[in-house]
């Protein structure tokens with residue numbers, strides 16, 4: 599099968615399109631012919647080696663986690679899925695598999711059925727970005743109707759999904775984004791939009807129940823004055839100082855600091871499918887490229903030149 603793979607950490611030039619063996623489904627797994635993948639910042643972070651302390655993908659490593667496609671084979675003991683069924687999901691990249699490939703084989707807890715109403719482009723855009731937004735707002739923050747939330751990176755893949763989910767919950771949303779995207783962030787549900795290029799959100803005259811730092815551009819101590827006494831700060835880039843901040847917050851206040859790490863599972867994916875089918879989540883898809891353009895697309899993402907979802911058409 600054709601796949602976009604790398605043998606060593608490095609910049610986007612280590613990625614090549616090459617022939618690799620088709621993965622076979624093991625017990626409790628399905629094999630999926632991938633039609634569409636989508637890229638996330640974690641893909642270039644894994645490829646560049648900055649996450650090597652967290653884990654090293656087996657080589658040759660295939661880039662990409664998120665995908666949509668069609669089941670082509672079932673492993674032993676698989677129930678509830680059939681060959682020919684449309685599914686979407688997210689690969690664990692540590693085992694040497696990735697979504698920028700013609701086939702993946704993975705456990706059924708990492709996939710869900712694609713609703714008829716959703717294109718593969720939309721389905722492939724959901725797992726990491728919208729999944730993080732949903733897990734942050736529901737499982738971590740328990741965001742409720744009429745609560746106040748500030749979302750940084752509100753024009754990006756995680757942040758825009760968070761704005762849309764928070765709107766459906768009935769929260770009052772302040773979104774932070776760059777100048778070019780203020781109208782977009784207002785249009786998806788933010789009541790107040792702050793341009794980080796001309797304004798400084800930690801200095802505004804408001805406190806929030808939840809601050810979701812999806813851009814991971816601040817810290818608990820920068821955000822703390824903008825939190826209510828029982829407020830929660832969530833940062834999407836776990837770093838050692840955030841775990842320290844979490845301990846300080848717990849010992850000194852009723853506030854919380856949460857270094858977030860996504861845990862994908864079938865229930866989360868089914869919720870995302872429903873929210874997208876209901877029109878609550880509409881992913882911010884910036885561009886769709888072919889396998890041969892994945893390296894250039896990752897380079898643009900890593901250089902901060904593209905935010906939002908980049909989809910990859912795999913069956914060209």
Ligand SMILES: NC(=O)c1ccc[n+]([C@@H]2O[C@H](COP(=O)([O-])OP(=O)(O)OC[C@H]3O[C@@H](n4cnc5c(N)ncnc54)[C@H](OP(=O)(O)O)[C@@H]3O)[C@@H](O)[C@H]2O)c1
Nearest residue numbers: 639751753754755756775776813815834858859860905906
């Ligand atoms: N821990 C986890 O499990 C997990 C899961 C998913 C994602 N993440 C992380 O979450 C982050 C966001 O992911 P994403 O897919 O949403 O990325 P993305 O689509 O590239 O979005 C990035 C966002 O950050 C904004 N931004 C850029 N520079 C900024 C600055 N200096 N101050 C404030 N905002 C700034 C951008 O705004 P403009 O485009 O308007 O300029 C954009 O809205 C990434 O670091 C990713 O690795 C972590």
